[in-house]
Each structure stands twice: as C-alpha cells, then as structure tokens.
Amino acid sequence: MxxxxxxxxxxxxxxxxxxxxxxxxxxxxxxxxxxxxxxxxxxxxxxxxxxxxxxxxxxxxxxxxxxxxxxxxxxxxxxxxxxxxxxxxxxxxxxxAVPPEVVYALLKCVSSSCITNKEREPLVTTFYRRSHKPLVYSCRYCGRDIDENEISEQLIGVSL
Ligand SMILES: [Zn+2]
CATH class of the missing domain: 3.30.70.140 (Aspartate carbamoyltransferase regulatory subunit, N-terminal domain)
Known part of the structure; x- marks a missing residue:
C-alpha cells in the first residue's frame, strides 16, 4: 500500500x-x-x-x-x-481543537507549597486558561502559572 x-x-x-x-x-x-x-x-x-x-x-x-x-x-x-x-x-x-478554559484533574500545580500538593488536602487540581497563544494556565488555588512546555512535559513527558 x-x-x-x-x-x-x-x-x-x-x-x-x-x-x-x-x-x-x-x-x-x-x-x-x-x-x-x-x-x-x-x-x-x-x-x-x-x-x-x-x-x-x-x-x-x-x-x-x-x-x-x-x-x-x-x-x-x-x-x-x-x-x-x-x-x-x-x-x-x-x-x-481549542484549549479548554478550565482544566480539571489533569495538570499538576508546579508550586510545591500549593494546597493541591499537600497530602492532607486532597484537592482536585483546577487550572484556568489565562492566555491562548502562547498557552498559559493558572492554578485556581495558588495562582501559579503553568506554560506550554510544562503542560506537555506533564502530559507526555517531553517539552515542546
Ligand atoms: Zn497551585
């Protein structure tokens, strides 16, 4: 073929x-x-x-x-x-494909002091889209940004 x-x-x-x-x-x-x-x-x-x-x-x-x-x-x-x-x-x-405005339970916050990373407070991570191009999301709980490279590293283990 x-x-x-x-x-x-x-x-x-x-x-x-x-x-x-x-x-x-x-x-x-x-x-x-x-x-x-x-x-x-x-x-x-x-x-x-x-x-x-x-x-x-x-x-x-x-x-x-x-x-x-x-x-x-x-x-x-x-x-x-x-x-x-x-x-x-x-x-x-x-x-x-359009990057969702809100991403639940998929991404991890990169701030170690974030409440979503505390074992005693098992919270579902929530990220809000702050920018489309380039892609930037912010943690709902601590406000820390996560960019395109960090996102793809988390999801597929490689950066763009
Ligand atoms: Zn956070």
Missing part, C-alpha cells in the same frame, strides 16, 4: 484527528485513553507532508466518536489539531 492509499482510505465510523504535530500521534492516543488497548481499531500515520505544518501525524480511531471535552484536551498537546467525526464514511462534524 502506498502512502496515498493509506491516507485516503476512509473509515466507516469513528474519529480522525488530523494536524497533529509530527511525533505526537502516540501522545494523542495516550490522551484519548489508549483505545487500542480496549480492542478499538486504530490507525496511525506519521510524518505526512503538510502544506500548513511541514510534516504532521494523523490518528484514526474506528467506531469511537471523541467527545467535545476530550477534543479540547487534545489542544493542550496538539494546538492545531482538527477533529473529524465520521459516520457512514462522511465527515459529519469537523472541529478545531
């Missing part, structure tokens, strides 16, 4: 996440909760030429429609991602 065939081969139902920064397809799957480990059929295409991005990755998940909230979380590591929902081979919904 050549590259073009791989790219255009369509799925009947599911989600195609496009415009993922090259090398991040696996991280996107991790953020989606590793559907491949639950027997869901997943196709990963890496290092595809893109006029917009140079090279990009692409992830197709069969039979699973990514929910809005998850789609937004994707923006934390793939800010340009487009999420295509496919039904009966047709794209029925195409959305751009």
């Amino acid at each position: 050549n590259e073009d065939t791989m790219l255009v081969q369509r799925i009947a139902n599911g989600t195609v996440v496009d415009h993922i920064p090259a090398g991040r397809a696996l991280s996107v799957l991790r953020l989606l909760g590793e559907p491949q480990k639950r027997g869901v059929r997943v196709a990963i295409v890496m290092n595809v030429k893109s006029s917009k991005m140079g090279v990009k990755d692409l992830v197709k998940v069969e039979g699973l429609e990514i929910e809005e909230q998850t789609a937004q979380r994707l923006a934390l590591i793939a800010p340009q991602a487009t999420i295509n929902i496919i039904r009966e081979y047709e794209v029925v919904q195409k959305t751009k």
Whole structure:
C-alpha cells in the first residue's frame, strides 16, 4: 500500500484527528485513553507532508466518536489539531481543537507549597486558561502559572 492509499482510505465510523504535530500521534492516543488497548481499531500515520505544518501525524480511531471535552484536551498537546467525526464514511462534524478554559484533574500545580500538593488536602487540581497563544494556565488555588512546555512535559513527558 502506498502512502496515498493509506491516507485516503476512509473509515466507516469513528474519529480522525488530523494536524497533529509530527511525533505526537502516540501522545494523542495516550490522551484519548489508549483505545487500542480496549480492542478499538486504530490507525496511525506519521510524518505526512503538510502544506500548513511541514510534516504532521494523523490518528484514526474506528467506531469511537471523541467527545467535545476530550477534543479540547487534545489542544493542550496538539494546538492545531482538527477533529473529524465520521459516520457512514462522511465527515459529519469537523472541529478545531481549542484549549479548554478550565482544566480539571489533569495538570499538576508546579508550586510545591500549593494546597493541591499537600497530602492532607486532597484537592482536585483546577487550572484556568489565562492566555491562548502562547498557552498559559493558572492554578485556581495558588495562582501559579503553568506554560506550554510544562503542560506537555506533564502530559507526555517531553517539552515542546
Ligand atoms: Zn497551585
């Protein structure tokens, strides 16, 4: 199968996440909760030429429609991602990943004195988006900022 065939081969139902920064397809799957480990059929295409991005990755998940909230979380590591929902081979919904205004229980506060890092006070972390470009979030409890590099380090173990 050549590259073009791989790219255009369509799925009947599911989600195609496009415009993922090259090398991040696996991280996107991790953020989606590793559907491949639950027997869901997943196709990963890496290092595809893109006029917009140079090279990009692409992830197709069969039979699973990514929910809005998850789609937004994707923006934390793939800010340009487009999420295509496919039904009966047709794209029925195409959305751009937008960094969520509020992020619950996903990021850790980087301040060691923050109440969310105290063992006796098990609080769910909450971060508010302060800036979109560049991406900056602030801890609800101590106000400490967390930037794009810190976010991707926490979520996928590498900085941008
Ligand atoms: Zn904090």
